[in-house]
Amino acid sequence: MNEQLSLYSAHFQLTGRCNLACRFCGQRKGMLASSGSDELCTADWIRCADELKCAAKRSGHRPEIMLWGGEPLIYPEFDLLTKTLAGQVFSLGIVTNGTLLEQHADVVCECLDRIFVSIDGGRVDHDAMRGTGVYDRAAAGLSAIRKRRGKLVLLCTVSDLNVDRMAELPDSLLELNPDEIVFQPLIYLSKREIADYRNFSKEVFQCDYPELSAWQREEDLDFQHRLSTGLKKLAGKDYPVPVRFTPHCHPLEKDTARCQLPLHHVHIRHDGAVGFCTDYFGFSAGNVREASLAAIFGSSRANLFRQAQAAGRLSICRHCPWCRQQFGSEIPADIPYHFDFKSIINNQTENQKCRCLIG
Ligand code: SF4
Ligand code: SF4
DSSP: OOTTOOOOEEEEEOOSOOSOOOTTOTIIIIISOSOSTTOOOHHHHHHHHHHHHHHHHHHTSOOEEEEESSOGGGSTTHHHHHHHHHTSSOEEEEEEOSTTTGGGHHHHHHHOSEEEEEOOSSHHHHHHHHOTTHHHHHHHHHHHTTTOSSEEEEEEEEOTTTGGGTTTHHHHHHTTOOSEEEEEEOOOBOHHHHHHHHHHIIIIISOOOGGGGGGBOOOOHHHHHHHHHHHHHHHTOOOSSOEEEOOSSOTTOSSSTTOOHHHHEEEEOTTSBEESOSSOOSOOSOBTTTSOHHHHHTSHHHHHHHHHHHTTOOGGGGGOOGGGSOOSTTOOTTSOSOOOHHHHHHHHHHHHHHHHHHO
16 A cells, blocks of 8 residues: 555544535535435444544554534434544544534533534524524524533635625624634536536546536636635634635645545545545445445555546546645645635635636
8 A cells, every 4th residue: 555545534424414405505405315224323333433543543643533414413323423432542523513412412512522513604694594593503502512622613604695794704603602713615616527527437437426516606706706805804803713714726726636635534425435525425435334444445446536636637626625624633734724814815816817817
């Protein structure tokens, strides 16, 4: 195995189901599961965790697990699984919409090192994106975990609905007592990028991915301009907690080969399929029901994906913010977690000028 390969980080997508139907959700538009019939059971996840632990020990890293969905708190044995994992060496986190936190507050407060909750602004903005009453349910959940030991990060998706209020959003979010706020733009892919990936995947990975169309949206100069304006206003303010922005692809990056997630990380789907990416499920290197995690991670099929990604052949990488997220404590130093606001503003402005000239 390539000496750069060292598995120590995993997303456990406990379920493909969700209790919300957010208007922008690509998962919802054809990617979420309608039933839990094919979900891995708790014993399967514990076995995956054991294998991750062994692999991480060999690599010398602390193993990291992020519990994910759909909505992970829907998973029937969430509390049992989380308590089992928390008693071990793992750095343990969750990404949740927060609406079920009240019912699981004790476990979340005691067991999790990092708690990422999706909140898109105050009540009006959040409910416009995620449904009436969702803000109050999430706020009640956050109130129930005030005595947590882990770090609370609010993930704020910036879309057409809230982009014009970016500068005010941190003030609304601070009312919820976070330790950090992260903004990220909506994930989207152009029609061309979707077609490119599907053609490539059919040809090289021997599998199609029609669900990718759920993310379709064309580049939008007007939105980019509004985003730049919002970022400029944010940059001029001070906040009592870190406020960050994770763009899709930085204009200074010549290609997308910087993502190193496939070298140390896996995303295990609710049905056991193993890929590398958080929001794109089309590729599977194998299934943990049929092979060990180590065998899948080191397989020729996994290497095929790595080669394609390193060669910049995957159009999906152009709009992926996940390689920058601080999900792990040991993200390689040369992967920028975020870019400083000034550099983003300059580059957004340059981008707009270029696009205007081209257009
Ligand atoms: S909470 Fe997340 S997974 Fe559920 S519908 Fe909303 S964006 Fe999609
Ligand atoms: S889509 Fe590309 S950039 Fe994003 S995690 Fe996957 S390989 Fe990395």
